[in-house]
Amino acid sequence: DIQMTQSPSSLSASVGDRVTITCRASQSVGNYLNWYQQKPGRAPKVLISIASSLQGGVPSRFSGSGSGTDFTLIISGLQPEDVATYYCQQSFITPLTFGGGTKVEIK
Amino acid sequence: EEQLVESGGGLVQPGGSLRLSCGASGFSFDDYAMHWVRQAPGKGLEWVSGINWNSGTMAYADSVKGRFIISRDKAKHSLYLQMNSLRPEDTALYYCVKDTGGSHLRNFDDWGQGTLVTVSS
Numbered sequence: 001d002i003q004m005t006q007s008p009s010s011l012s013a014s015v016g017d018r019v020t021i022t023c024r025a026s027q028s029v030g031n032y033l034n035w036y037q038q039k040p041g042r043a044p045k046v047l048i049s050i051a052s053s054l055q056g057g058v059p060s061r062f063s064g065s066g067s068g069t070d071f072t073l074i075i076s077g078l079q080p081e082d083v084a085t086y087y088c089q090q091s092f093i094t095p096l097t098f099g100g101g102t103k104v105e106i107k
Numbered sequence: 108e109e110q111l112v113e114s115g116g117g118l119v120q121p122g123g124s125l126r127l128s129c130g131a132s133g134f135s136f137d138d139y140a141m142h143w144v145r146q147a148p149g150k151g152l153e154w155v156s157g158i159n160w161n162s163g164t165m166a167y168a169d170s171v172k173g174r175f176i177i178s179r180d181k182a183k184h185s186l187y188l189q190m191n192s193l194r195p196e197d198t199a200l201y202y203c204v205k206d207t208g209g210s211h212l213r214n215f216d217d218w219g220q221g222t223l224v225t226v227s228s
Contacts, residue, residue, distance in 0.1 A: 001169065034214055036152075043202060043218035044152065087152055091213035094166040096142075096154040 002026050002090050006099035012107045019075040021102045023088035028068045032092035035064055035073045038101075039084045047086075048073065080106055109133040109217045111203045116222030123193050127222055129186040129203030134217075136184040140164075140206035142215060143177065143188045145199035145224075155201070156188065160209035171197075193226045200224075 003026040013019050023033065031051040036044040046055050048064035051071060061077045075082055083106055088099040115127040127143070142157040156167045156177040165177050176189040186203055200221040207214040 032213070036215070038152075043220060044215070045218075046215060049207070049214060085151075089152075089154075089215070094157065094212050095168045096157070096212065098152045098154065101151045 001095055002029060002093065002097050004088055004090055004097050004099040006086075006088055006102050008102060009100060010103040010105070012105045013078050014107045015078055015080060017078045019078050019082075019104060021073040021086055021088075021104075023066075023071040023073070023099050025069045025071075025090055029090040029092035031067045032090055033064075033066065033071045034089045034091055035062075036087045036089065037082075037084045038087065044087065049091075075104075078104070078106070109205065111205060111217060111219035113201065113203045113219045113222035116201065116224045118225045118227065119193055120228050121193060121195060121226055123226070124189070124191045125193065125224060127188040127190065127201055127203075127224070129219060131184045131186065131203075131205070134205070136179075137181050138209050140209055140212050141179060141186045142204040142206060142212065143186075144202045144204050144215065144218075145197075146202070146221075147196075147199040150199075153199075157206070157212035158186070159212060164210075164212065166212055190224070193224075195226050198224060198226050 033051045035048040038044040052064045085101045140159045143155040174192045202221045203219040204215045205217040207216045
């Protein structure tokens with residue numbers, strides 16, 4: 001099975017800060033990497049697919065990059081509504097696997 | 108509007124069985140692969156199982172293989188998860204999730220609100 005490792009597990013940043021979350025796969029997944037946002041008490045929502053493709057309706061301050069084993073989610077200009085837990089997920093092969101999540105809070 | 112509504116969760120004793128259902132509406136159910144994803148209380152997301160559009164491909168997480176069975180009913184626009192030999196570690200909120208495609212099990216598009224399964228004596 002492909003293991004997905006996210007870092008950090010949590011972070012606290014100020015409004016307007018640039019936030020970087022990394023995700024590493026235990027083997028290459030090409031660009032089959034998705035990012036999800038889960039707000040407290042809500043179901044997850046897809047932000048980015050195929051490593052860098054922003055989903056419709058997602059603010060442009062979110063961006064994704066990477067390929068192979070190393071991926072990054074950037075929030076350029078953190079907003080209060082971005083408080084959530086973020087998960088990466090590889091869609092290269094089953095079993096589909098998620099990273100452990102990164103909890104983002106406002107300082 | 109696409110909608111997924113889960114049902115069938117509840118309290119069950121270890122070793123027991125439960126069948127989850129998910130009713131789909133607002134999209135062409137027959138065209139899409141579907142999944143079950145779970146989240147234990149206060150924990151992260153875990154993919155449980157997926158089934159492609161024509162039930163020709165089904166896959167399971169190692170943690171549930173041999174105990175859970177995924178199925179779908181075209182006429183009822185419904186997805187199911189038969190859960191047998193339940194363990195306390197199966198306690199979680201179970202989400203029904205629509206894929207972005209039909210043939211391959213890959214991505215999680217629309218999510219239901221989940222149904223809670225509690226395995227405890």
